Amino acid sequence: MLTLNYIRENKDLVIKKLNIKNFDASELINRLIELDNNRKENIKEVELKKAEMNSLSKQIGLLFREGKQAEANQAKEKTGTLKEEIKKYDEQLSQIETEINTILTQIPNTPHDSVPAGKSEDDNQIEFTSTNQIDADSSRLPHWELAKKYDLIDFELGVKIAGAGFPVYKGKGAKLQRALINFFLDEADNAGYKEVQPPIVVNEASGFGTGQLPDKEGQMYHVGEDNLYLIPTAEVPVTNIFRDVIVNAEDFPIKTTAYTPCFRREAGSYGKDVRGLNRLHQFDKVEIVTIEHPDKSYQTLETMVKHVESLLIKLELPYRKLRLCGGDVSFTSALTFDFEVFSMAQDKWLEVSSISNFESYQANRLKLRFKEKGEKKTQLAHTLNGSALALPRIMAALLENNQTDDGIIIPEAIRRYCGFDIIK
RNA sequence: GGAGAAUUGGCAGAGUGGUCGAAUGCGGCGGUCUUGAAAACCGUUGUACCGCGAGGUACCGGGGGUUCGAAUCCCUCAUUCUCCGCCA
Numbered sequence A: 001m002l003t004l005n006y007i008r009e010n011k012d013l014v015i016k017k018l019n020i021k022n023f024d025a026s027e028l029i030n031r032l033i034e035l036d037n038n039r040k041e042n043i044k045e046v047e048l049k050k051a052e053m054n055s056l057s058k059q060i061g062l063l064f065r066e067g068k069q070a071e072a073n074q075a076k077e078k079t080g081t082l083k084e085e086i087k088k089y090d091e092q093l094s095q096i097e098t099e100i101n102t103i104l105t106q107i108p109n110t111p112h113d114s115v116p117a118g119k120s121e122d123d124n125q126i127e128f129t130s131t132n133q134i135d136a137d138s139s140r141l142p143h144w145e146l147a148k149k150y151d152l153i154d155f156e157l158g159v160k161i162a163g164a165g166f167p168v169y170k171g172k173g174a175k176l177q178r179a180l181i182n183f184f185l186d187e188a189d190n191a192g193y194k195e196v197q198p199p200i201v202v203n204e205a206s207g208f209g210t211g212q213l214p215d216k217e218g219q220m221y222h223v224g225e226d227n228l229y230l231i232p233t234a235e236v237p238v239t240n241i242f243r244d245v246i247v248n249a250e251d252f253p254i255k256t257t258a259y260t261p262c263f264r265r266e267a268g269s270y271g272k273d274v275r276g277l278n279r280l281h282q283f284d285k286v287e288i289v290t291i292e293h294p295d296k297s298y299q300t301l302e303t304m305v306k307h308v309e310s311l312l313i314k315l316e317l318p319y320r321k322l323r324l325c326g327g328d329v330s331f332t333s334a335l336t337f338d339f340e341v342f343s344m345a346q347d348k349w350l351e352v353s354s355i356s357n358f359e360s361y362q363a364n365r366l367k368l369r370f371k372e373k374g375e376k377k378t379q380l381a382h383t384l385n386g387s388a389l390a391l392p393r394i395m396a397a398l399l400e401n402n403q404t405d406d407g408i409i410i411p412e413a414i415r416r417y418c419g420f421d422i423i424k
Numbered sequence B: 001g002g003a004g005a006a007u008u009g010g011c012a013g014a015g016u017g018g019u020c021g022a023a024u025g026c027g028g029c030g031g032u033c034u035u036g037a038a039a040a041c042c043g044u045u046g047u048a049c050c051g052c053g054a055g056g057u058a059c060c061g062g063g064g065g066u067u068c069g070a071a072u073c074c075c076u077c078a079u080u081c082u083c084c085g086c087c088a
Helices: A004-009 A011-020 A026-065 A069-106 A143-149 A155-161 A172-190 A204-209 A235-240 A294-314 A361-366 A391-401 A412-418
Strands: A125-129 A194-196 A228-230 A246-248 A254-263 A282-292 A319-323 A335-343 A348-357 A369-371 A378-380 A382-390
Touching: A004 A011, A004 A026, A011 A026, A026 A069, A143 A391, A172 A194, A172 A254, A172 A282, A172 A294, A172 A382, A172 A391, A172 A412, A204 A235, A204 A361, A235 A254, A235 A282, A235 A361, A235 A382, A282 A294, A282 A391, A294 A319, A294 A335, A294 A348, A294 A382, A335 A391, A348 A391, A361 A382, A382 A391
Parallel strands: A194 A254, A246 A369
Antiparallel strands: A125 A319, A254 A282, A282 A382, A319 A335, A335 A348, A348 A382, A369 A378
């Protein structure tokens, strides 16, 4: 979330910026400032009374030790009303603070200046389209037919075991998955990201830290018995490694990568673009996360984008890069680039990566701070993450685009990972 | 799952009702000494909030309670360790 101080000091700017996200914050912010004024007043009052109480208690202690029972008991009587007043103020204060926090979590991150206005994904800016794009070709089979033809993925079997959106990968299909995961992890490792294997369930505090809770509660699978959530992305456990941490500025950038399965309920998205691998409840993804100094985060976003782009180039897939518009950039993000690959059989662009700079929005929730060398004061760090990459749609595009009369050709870059160069 | 013990500052560890935001040691930072380094010695060393400032308030695993006063007593939850059970 944004910090209260930042909102106070930049009220008009925040409102103006949030307009780009089609969010009208003026009412919330006015209420927020009013509440904050109350809060400060309240604090002044209670703390004064608490100071009084503390010194009174100290005196009572002294009197007792000196054996002046009568005086001590007299002083005790004074504390009664003071105590009640403190209790009253404390209750008010916690009420005010609860409301402040509720409002703060309802205000999205402000978009970066370069985010174009727009209502939906149709208004995203196409920044780059690779030259190897091949036109739609209706003679090609979509991946769900190829999956059946070569026995690579069994969607019905997944329905039997778990339900729709939980496919079973088989034979070379499974091997291809494993190859892609290893390829992506090795590439991330080579780019300096430290590999971790985090839990794939998280507690409430973690869900809140990265912004999935409270707003996206319905999108996550919830294990009620133990109050845990299945992760929708490795971003959640990986970024939460740094919750309540104060790092040294010299340690930036802190680069982490992880492969995890991801679980999404995708409530409400049935019926549209859900065929085959296009939208699943469980899928695999390699994620990259960077914790960075505020002065360098946009530079770092650029290098993360370049990293993802290099993967698509190595996989020889036609792709394009989009700068998300205000209507499509997520609640917590300041600037997001998407990568899409072209599916020739489906004649459609498929989103395979999303790379975002959250600036200090997540860091504030996480209490992720850093200290400049020699400085005493802490500041909020910036967090960034990106998919590098999500597997299913990559798989779909590889199968569809590389089909030939002889079989499906495996791109050079991953042959050594899967041990075969064609699927027949 | 059962029984017992524990949870204190970056780490180790003292503190069982007042003078405790907390001894001491280690580590970190600054300095003296040294050609330089080490050693030794001296100083310093948590976070957040309120306040122009002086200063004040809160935090000893989380939450609640008792008390004029809680790191210290009580309740509750969580976590860790030991033993037993189960087990990849």
